[in-house]
Amino acid sequence: xxxxxxxxxxxxxxxxxxxxxxxxxxxxxxxxxxxxxxxxxxxxxxxxxxxxxxxxxxxxxxxxxxxxxxxxxxxxxxxxxxxxxxxxxxxxxxxxxxxxxxxxxxxxxxxxxxxxx
Amino acid sequence: xxxxxxxxxxxxxxxxxxxxxxxxxxxxxxxxxxxxxxxxxxxxxxxxxxxxxxxxxxxxxxxxxxxxxxxxxxxxxxxxxxxxxxxxxxxxxxxxxxxxxxxxxxxxxxxxxxxx
Numbered sequence: 001x002x003x004x005x006x007x008x009x010x011x012x013x014x015x016x017x018x019x020x021x022x023x024x025x026x027x028x029x030x031x032x033x034x035x036x037x038x039x040x041x042x043x044x045x046x047x048x049x050x051x052x053x054x055x056x057x058x059x060x061x062x063x064x065x066x067x068x069x070x071x072x073x074x075x076x077x078x079x080x081x082x083x084x085x086x087x088x089x090x091x092x093x094x095x096x097x098x099x100x101x102x103x104x105x106x107x108x109x110x111x112x113x114x115x116x117x
Numbered sequence: 118x119x120x121x122x123x124x125x126x127x128x129x130x131x132x133x134x135x136x137x138x139x140x141x142x143x144x145x146x147x148x149x150x151x152x153x154x155x156x157x158x159x160x161x162x163x164x165x166x167x168x169x170x171x172x173x174x175x176x177x178x179x180x181x182x183x184x185x186x187x188x189x190x191x192x193x194x195x196x197x198x199x200x201x202x203x204x205x206x207x208x209x210x211x212x213x214x215x216x217x218x219x220x221x222x223x224x225x226x227x228x229x230x231x232x233x
Contacts, residue, residue: 004159006159009157032219034219034221041226041227042226042227043121043207043209043224043225043226043227044160044207044224045224046221046222046223049219049221051219089159089160091159091160093214093219101214101215102148102165102167102173102214103148103150103165103211103214103220103222104150104162104165104175105150105160105162105222106159106162106176107152107159107160107161108159109157109158109159110157110158110159
C-alpha cells in the first residue's frame with residue numbers, strides 16, 4: 001500500500017524555467033510533508049517542509065504547495081538551475097492518535113529532475 | 118561536526134552470513150533511524166530509536182535487529198543475509214520531534230549491500 005506516491009519517475013526542464021514536482025498521499029494522519037533532495041552516492045538532504053495546516057511555504061527558489069482536499073502537494077523550483085539536477089523525494093511524517101510524533105517518515109518513489117543548460 | 122557517518126560504504130555478503138552496519142552521529146540527537154532504499158523505490162523505515170536503550174520497529178523490520186546503547190551509535194544487524202536484503206541502507210538522526218514543528222532528519226551517505 002503506497003501511502004505517498006510520486007507518479008512521475010523523471011522530469012526534464014530547461015535552465016531558467018520552472019520545475020514542478022508532484023506528490024499524492026492517502027493517509028490523513030500525516031502532519032508534516034517534506035521534500036528531500038538526493039545526489040548519487042550521497043544521503044538525502046532536507047529541502048523544505050510544510051505543516052498540514054498550511055497551504056504554502058516558500059524558501060528562496062523553492063515553494064511547496066499543499067492541497068489537503070485533494071491530498072496533493074507540489075514543489076516548485078524557480079528558476080531551475082543545472083545544480084538542481086537530482087532525485088527529489090516527497091515524504092510525509094506520521095503522528096499517532098495522541099498527537100505524538102517520532103519523526104517516522106513515509107517516502108515516495110522519487111522523481112529524477114534533470115535541468116539542461 | 119562530521120554529522121552522520123556510516124561504515125562500511127560497500128559490502129558483498131553470501132547468503133546466510135551476518136554483518137553489522139555501523140552508524141554514528143556527533144550532533145547529540147535523540148532520534149535515530151534506519152532506512153533501506155531498493156532500486157526505483159523510496160526509502161522504507163526499518164527501525165528507529167528515540168533515545169539510548171529505546172528502539173522500535175518501522176515498516177520493514179523482518180531480518181534485522183538494532184541496539185542503542187549510547188546516544189551516538191545505532192548499529193543495524195543482519196543475522197542471516199538473504200538476496201532480498203540487497204539494498205542501500207541509510208542511517209539518519211534528528212533532534213526531538215514534537216507535534217508542533219518538524220526537525221529535519223540528517224542522513225548518512227549510505228551503505229550499499231549486495232547479498233549473493
